[in-house]
Amino acid sequence: MTTSSSTRPSKSTRFLAGLATVLLVVSAAFAVLLIVGAVAGFSPDGHTVAAHVQVPGDQLTGLPAGAVAPNDVAVAVRVEHPPHAAYAWAAARDLAQLVLLGAALWLLRGLLRSVRDRNPFTDANVRRLRSLGGVVIVGVPVALLLSSFFASELADSTRLDSPGLMFRLPGNALIGGLAVLALAEVFAAGVRMRVDLEGTV
Numbered sequence: 001m002t003t004s005s006s007t008r009p010s011k012s013t014r015f016l017a018g019l020a021t022v023l024l025v026v027s028a029a030f031a032v033l034l035i036v037g038a039v040a041g042f043s044p045d046g047h048t049v050a051a052h053v054q055v056p057g058d059q060l061t062g063l064p065a066g067a068v069a070p071n072d073v074a075v076a077v078r079v080e081h082p083p084h085a086a087y088a089w090a091a092a093r094d095l096a097q098l099v100l101l102g103a104a105l106w107l108l109r110g111l112l113r114s115v116r117d118r119n120p121f122t123d124a125n126v127r128r129l130r131s132l133g134g135v136v137i138v139g140v141p142v143a144l145l146l147s148s149f150f151a152s153e154l155a156d157s158t159r160l161d162s163p164g165l166m167f168r169l170p171g172n173a174l175i176g177g178l179a180v181l182a183l184a185e186v187f188a189a190g191v192r193m194r195v196d197l198e199g200t201v
Contacts (some may be wrong), residue, residue: 017112031098038091041084049090050076051155054163077159091156096146100139107132121190125152129184137177141169 043049053076055070079086107128112121142190148166153164 005061010168013112015110019115020105020109020112024102024109024117026107027098027102028139031095031102034095038088039094041087043087043090047081049079049082049086049158051079051082051086051090051158051160052151053155053160055115066079074163077158077160079160084156086154089150089157091148092180093150096143096150099136100143103135103139104132117159121187121194123191126184126188129180129187133177133181133184134178136173138171140177141167144168144170153182185199 037043041047051156052074054072054073057071057073060069060073061067111120111125111128111132114122114125145165145167147162152162152164
């Protein structure tokens with residue numbers, strides 16, 4: 001028995017579902033590497049960590065005529081053989097955003113698998129989309145705040161000038177999250193219409 005083209009998932013759907021799975025596995029493996037490195041005393045770069053610091057803008061040289069230097073410039077300083085605590089702070093800084101990425105990939109994977117199985121308009125997908133919207137709107141600022149805190153502690157542990165705690169609310173995350181929440185309501189309407197149609201059959 002052959003599957004008709006109308007019920008067979010498209011190549012792009014299968015590819016995206018597989019890609020989401022691969023990215024999720026890679027993210028999990030990298031997270032494990034960061035955790036092991038924090039405990040054992042190494043980073044993905046070996047025995048080097050990159051600490052983020054703020055450099056006064058008046059120290060910049062080689063700017064074109066008429067250029068206005070910013071008050072501060074964020075730069076990364078590579079520290080060779082840092083204190084053991086620095087590996088833990090560096091891992092925590094990267095894990096803050098990696099966990100967010102993993103959560104988003106998990107939700108997207110479930111959504112894409114349902115599309116692959118030709119059953120996208122379900123209550124489960126409505127919950128996935130609402131959760132994804134929350135992850136983007138709330139999770140992105142929280143992850144950036146935590147990452148900033150850990151980056152500040154990393155700089156302190158390597159005796160560099162800490163940039164301090166910074167809070168940002170990215171506009172693209174806010175718009176993207178609202179768009180996902182709007183899509184969730186479209187799916188919710190689709191679920192209701194499906195139930196109504198099944199009830200009339």
